Amino acid sequence: MRKSQRMYLFNFIFIIICVLMLFGGNGTDINKTIEPLTIHQKSKASSQESKSSFETSVIQKLKNKQPVTIVAYGDSITWGYGRDATRGNVRQVKNPYPKVLEKELRKKYGYNNITVINKGHPGWTSIQALENIEEEVLIFSPDLVISMFGINDARGHNKYSPNALPVLIDQYKENNRQLLQMIKEKGIEVVIISSTTITSKKNNANKTQIHYTNTIKTLAQEEKVKYVNGTDIPIKGNLSDGIHFKGDQYALIADKIMVDIFGTY
Structure with a gap:
């Protein structure tokens, strides 16, 4: 057992x-x-x-030779302001920077289905830029927006800024912040350029412009968007009236964008 x-x-x-x-x-x-x-x-x-993420970037689309639409949004510098030498009439120069940029991008990437839409408006400040963003920019559903406002904010404009006085720095920053956010919410890439250097003394803009430049640079960092320093573009001998470039010199803006954004040296 x-x-x-x-x-x-x-x-x-x-x-x-x-x-x-x-x-x-x-x-x-x-x-x-x-x-x-x-x-x-x-x-x-x-x-x-x-x-x-990589495939939806503008650079990758360009490398893949896909259709690319860019909107250049700005004031008279973007539009290509010029004056007739004999009559003094305001006119658009033959080659404003958006047109030059389009040519340079097509040459660099080797195809023609690249469109740069010129949405520059003489006199506009950041106020008009924000007010008209839908019909001037978003309606095109672009791949990239290049925004450059600030000269008229710093100088004031008889038609477009309150009492023809400069737009206050805080308002300038907030206008541009809302502008950037509205663009980014649509999934559109954005580059912001500080305004090119001016020598105009209206409302002491030649001295106060630096504050607008510093503000837009800080905003670009806060909003994590690409930034181009417009004051790096040389103006000596290139300006016609202390603000606007001589006809062919608007190409300097396109050249700066090609170097800083598209890596062309």
Whole structure:
């Protein structure tokens, strides 16, 4: 009887050990199987997200020779303000910077389905820029917006700024902040350029302009958008009236954008 009980106990213990070994082994195998699968899935998701972001960038579209639309939004500098040498009539120069930029991009990337829309308006401040963003920019569903306002904010304008006085710095910053946010909300890339240097003394703009430049640079950092320093563009011998460039010199703006944004040296 005692021998039978011992055998029973031995068999029971043996079975328990076998069961533990069986399930313990499978558990280890399962963990080994699941862990690499989980890592692989995370890696795949991360790769897809990175790929999606990369493929939707303007630079990648240009490299892939996809259609690209860019809106150049700004004041008379963007429009290409000039005056007829004989009659003194205001006119648009033959090659404003958006037109030059389009030519340079087509040459660099080797195809013609690149469009740069000129939405410059002489006299406009950041006030009009914000008020008209829908019909002037967003309606085109562009891939990129290049925004440059500030000269008329600093000088004041008889038609477009309150009482022809400069737009207050805080308002200038807030106008541009809302402008940038509205563009980014549509999934559109944006570059902001500080205004080019002026020598005009109206409302001391030649001295106060630096504050508008510093403000727009800070805003670009806060909103995490690409920034181009317009004051780097040389003006010596290039301005016709202390504000606007001589006809062919507007190309200097396009050249600066090509270097800073599209990596052309």
